[in-house]
Amino acid sequence: MRLYCLSNDLAKPCYVITFKGLRIMLDCGLTEQTVLNFLPLPFVQSVKLSNLPNFIPSREHDPQMDGELKECCGRVFVDSSPEFTLPMDKMMDFSEIDVILISNYLNMLALPYITENTGFKGKVYATEPTLQIGRFFLEELVEYIEVAPKASTAQLWKDMLHILPTPLCEAFRPKKWRTIFSLKDVHNSLSRVTIMGYDEKLDILGAFIATPVSSGYCLGSSNWVLSTAHEKICYVSGSSTLTTHPRPINQSALKHADVLIMTGLTQAPTVNPDTKLGELCMNVALTIRNNGSALIPCYPSGVVYDLFECLTQNLENAGLNNVPMFFISPVADSSLAYSNILAEWLSSAKQNKVYLPDDPFPHAFYLRNSKLKHYKHVFSDGFSKDFRQPCVVFCGHPSLRFGDAVHFIEMWGNNPNNSIIFTEPDFPYLQVLAPFQPLAMKAFYCPIDTSLNYQQANKLIKELKPSVLVIPEAYTKPHPSAPNLFIEQPDKKIITFKCGDILRLPLKRKLDRVYLTSEMAQKIVPRDVGNGVTISTITGILQVKDKVHNIKPCADTVSEMPSGSKKQPPPTREDVLKNVKYEYGSPDVDSLVKRLSQDGITNIKMERQGNVLTLHLVNEDTIIKFEDNETHIVCGGKQSLRLKLRDSLLKCLQSF
Incomplete structure (x- = not known):
């Protein structure tokens, strides 16, 4: 199981979990801070903005770039339609995303970029308020920009970052910035969203049961619980323990997770x-x-x-x-x-x-x-x-x-x-x-951010008791103006990440759940093999569909023979499989030596070193080595001898 971090903005997260061939995107936040590099878009022409002087670099000046950059009070701005930073599409092909889970309406503003014109064929899930209020945000954003269009789009400045002043020279991947989507893209994107209620369970292609639970941050905001028969992963994003107008956070559903992914902490940690x-x-x-x-x-x-x-x-x-x-x-x-x-x-x-x-x-x-x-x-x-x-x-x-x-x-x-x-x-x-x-x-x-601060997050983590905590690296570093503000959990295993990282989550599944029909369950005959362990064989057809495993009875039947025919009907598949023997336990070495002697193999030397017992068949130039969990036959390519020794060895094991 892997976690991909696709966003450089802690407050607007976007992650992808991959598991058993499934790709689940957790949120698709849109980084809007890039618009601060652009000039404002007034409804009517602004004399002040129109009269701003062009910025001309002191070196490597390209006349074709004239008019793209304007200067105001020592700061340089791009004179063009504002552009936004998308989640990193080079890390993950959006057309391969199977499911998108949205935690709140602030974390879904990149949805049209991901689902439209990318080949996306997956499904999107969110609560009703998240969908409807997210629609308000997206429609407002589109109308604000479209009502004051720019005549042209500036692009040449992106090739000259090295000669531009800050903050333009520090712009993160500006060639990947995108202008605003259309209203049609918004409506098409939101039409893909399926509404869910709190505590409603969703089967994601047999790999996870996904459940949205209240996060207490805003109307309809959710934390997501991804559970299987063996694991529990909780995604906590944009949560609040304060008493405001949304429904309170549901903490009980998040307790004792194998992995807790936490993000979306307050952007104003030093203020109340x-x-x-x-x-x-x-x-x-x-x-x-x-x-x-x-x-x-x-x-x-x-x-x-x-x-x-x-x-x-x-x-x-x-x-x-x-x-x-x-x-x-x-x-x-x-x-x-x-x-x-x-x-x-x-x-x-x-x-x-x-x-x-x-x-x-x-x-x-x-x-x-x-x-x-x-x-x-x-x-x-x-x-x-x-x-x-x-x-x-x-x-x-x-x-x-x-x-x-x-x-x-x-x-x-x-x-x-x-x-x-x-x-x-x-x-x-x-x-x-x-x-x-x-x-x-x-x-x-007067920043008013009701999401979790560091003290509240530390307290919540202690109460939830996750086995592993996965958080952005920045959360583990003291805040510049308040050195005591950071996530500190000395008794927890913490995995940190930053934008562009790919993490291997510490979930090593060795078993998977298999479902039996009632008919198959009735045929189980347990056998005690010692140490309180009982085992049984199951003969049937293993069917795997949507990552769900089912064992069903063998479908073949005995065909009717012509009347008067003396031929025996062919055995069914189940009859054949029932005759297969399964060996278990450790071989009885003394019994093996007796069997080999009966087969004419007599010159046998036995040697023990620690937990390894070795039988040296001198005349055959062959070694049989017994270890705790395996046995090796080394016979120099003598196939007939190897098969003979294997059969003798199997007869010295218990079987059912």
Whole structure:
């Protein structure tokens, strides 16, 4: 059994397990940080971005590259449609993937790249919220980029990395970066997904039973348990032990695994999400009191639901309950509506509201009372009429390279009373703001990441008691700003890996399960061979289908003989096989010597060295060597003598 690591991003994992000819992909995260190397895509032409000077290298300048790179405040950007990093396709041919198991909607954004135009014929499994919310993310991503297309695509700069400044010169495999997929690819890709519920068991071609169990991280997020008759492998990705809106993590299903693969730990290990949530509310209130507006770049689902609830309550407590809040996304309407019909995937507190009846999320109440308004874009009908300042705007994209957030940065960036508050930890906020510098508006970094931190992960591992722990190498190294933050399990066997590694998982199966029909089971006659061991022969046909082994009765029957025929009917296959004898045990050497003497072999010398007993047949120039688990006959190529000695030896063994 092998594990392939196809992703260079710990927060957006992609692994493949190979076993018995089967290839199972665990998640297919899309690395979006590469878009930070590109200029933003405004809805209308930006004077500032259009007037940025071309970057000209100090050496080896290629005039054909002019216009591909722009310079802003000492930083160089690519003037082209943004591109993304895919899982490494050279390590694994995507057309050979049999099954893809998705743990949460944040880890499925590379799915269209993997399933479309690659020859992929496998199956994809995910929970219902993962599928539907993943659809929102993918559709939003496509629309944001397609609504502001670039006239051309820059490629020449990728051949000149050695003369470019950082971070472009450090770009990881830029020639493998890809522009965004089409909406058609998104729909075709998602049509391949089969929905599963928590604790539902899935037979994967007879090799594994796969079970998704709640991970507590986001709506529908799962950890996967892959079990066989002999092994148990748990894949823990994007999990949380905090009490938020999703259903709590199911720890019991993950206990006592032979192998525990853990990834997707927090990207903000040095901060407490509750503390940062409080800071966000405080910064928004201060901004509003200074007659400024607050911009919160966000994804269309997830933490944003908690932000609506917490921020509204804090503004009311601060006497700012009349401040309008806007949620702007191409999928805002679908996201808000869908979140309130997912009772079975929510925490107990949220579920109980459904039965009152009440809305599990308060944003439904805010929408009805116009405290929260949603629109597809800033240019949507009605937005200009409803828009007033000061206000709070939630919109995408957190990278600030595309989406409505680009418009608000350009509109509010010159006013120091306004603020932008970053809550998503996927992007370093200083790099996010780089193409907009100089910027007068205030910037606050309040990363809210509810996934496991290092202390929680260490505690969880001790409670789960896996035999082997498999984690990224980076998790075993102390954090630069907090030396005590790393995974430390001195009593566990730990296997580490990094991007591009292929691991051999320590599962050495020697036996496999075989199924008998009831008819076959009734024919078993056990025989005691000593030491509490009983054995029996089974005569039948071994059938292997979808990696499942079955033994069935022999199918042949005796054909009818002509009436009056004196010929004996031919024996059935079962009758022939029943006459086969099976020897077992250790040979009786004294009995063998007597048999050899009876056959005329008399000049025999016996010698013992340790556990090895040797019989030297002097006249025949032959040696018979007995060891603990094997016997050798060395007779110099005398085939007739070898067969004679073999038959004599077999008669000295017990048989049934």
